Amino acid sequence: MDGKEGKNWSGGVSLGLQSGMALIPYALLTAYRKLGLTGSETLLLIHLLSFRQVEAKDFPSLEELQAVTGRSASVIAGELQKLIKEGFLKIVAGSDDRQGIHYERYDFSGLYDKLGIYLASRNDAFAADDKSDLFRSGSRAISPEPGGIFSGDAPGEDASRSLFSVFEKEFGRPLSPMECETISGWLDQDRYPEELILLALKESVFAGKMHFRYIDRILLEWSRNRVKNAQDVKAYSQRFRGGR
Template sequence: MKPNDTERKQMQRAILAGMTSGTVAVPHLLLKYYHRMKLSEIEGMLLIHLIAFQGNEKKDFPTHDEILARMSAPEDQVIQAIQKLVNDGILGIDEHIDSHTGIQSERYNLGQMFEKIAAFYAEDLILEAAERAELQRLESDKNGEKNVYMIFEAEFARPLTPMELETITSWLDRDEYKEELVLAALKEAVFAGKVHFRYIDRILLEWSRNRIFTVEQAKEFTQKFRGSR
């Protein structure tokens, strides 16, 4: 017997309510990098289910039966996937003993997965910064100009590493230091005989704390600092 219009509408409302009753916050970077982590589709979906169990249902260590009830893969493949994730250092299993009751419990630890994802993301950011710096370098070479990256390389007497290129890009783009102020900090580091990025970063941070935004202000601040020593 087919449902009438009223029953059909009630069923639709119930389905919509179920679909909007809760969502799972799946990290976008997991979807982006799981293939680079050499995860199979089963392993990737398994991790998503564990995220849902812990985040939505507060189940830190769901049983195999609970996991299998959500998966379409055969039992042996799901169990193998769990074992492989643990062996590969992507999924951890932590043991906890209650200090009051002495009862031992376990939980799946997803922290190792997030650490691996973060490592891939950081690597991509560094490579992107290096590519941007290289494009700027090529553009400057074409125009017969020297940019901030080339000046740093001249002072360091070597090519900059991708991490160093990312640091300069971060100063300019994220921290919004003016290029001439970054070069002034480099000059100050050379004068002090401490030509390394950590020292230059400390100079820029100190200037920022003292609301120094121009080369002239930096020179005045530096002269006062040296005069007080």
């Protein structure tokens, strides 16, 4: 790099640093897929945070977001609606009595809450002793019963708080955004208890059918037969074996 290029480079760096810097939660960059976010949705959140921190704009327009993302207003609007619907963002209205103006701003508390819950679940998973793993051989929580589905007590409360971690461990890979949405749907829309989801996962492991459609069919079948907990699963298994 000659003297002129070096001067231009240093001048560019200086100008870039003077234009401002935004602080982005590192957990957002590493865990966005676990939260069910796509890359473009995550980038949109980063831009919104940057507008607030660097330009003091709490509610940038679609045109401003278009300029920095290069995407259409309709696509950006759709992503914003999804982020709001899923609780990552809120639009908060307010007013400045001294200036007599009303304003709106984006509230990121939902995003920070979700990141906090995820990080706490990861911490619980790392801190748990190996023998508390529901799916390790010799687990005391649930054990296979010859000819049936399960026997034993319900999964422990600590394990039930880290559904995503348990699924990832059993599948041996990170979950896709669609798979994360499926689990969230079981909890939020179908209202399946966490222990029942873990039991269905356990059944899929025993059956050697490790895919979400099979687990969903198990949960649907149990729901139709009013199976709601580990004791119901055991009773349903016994009826099934007895042909009643």
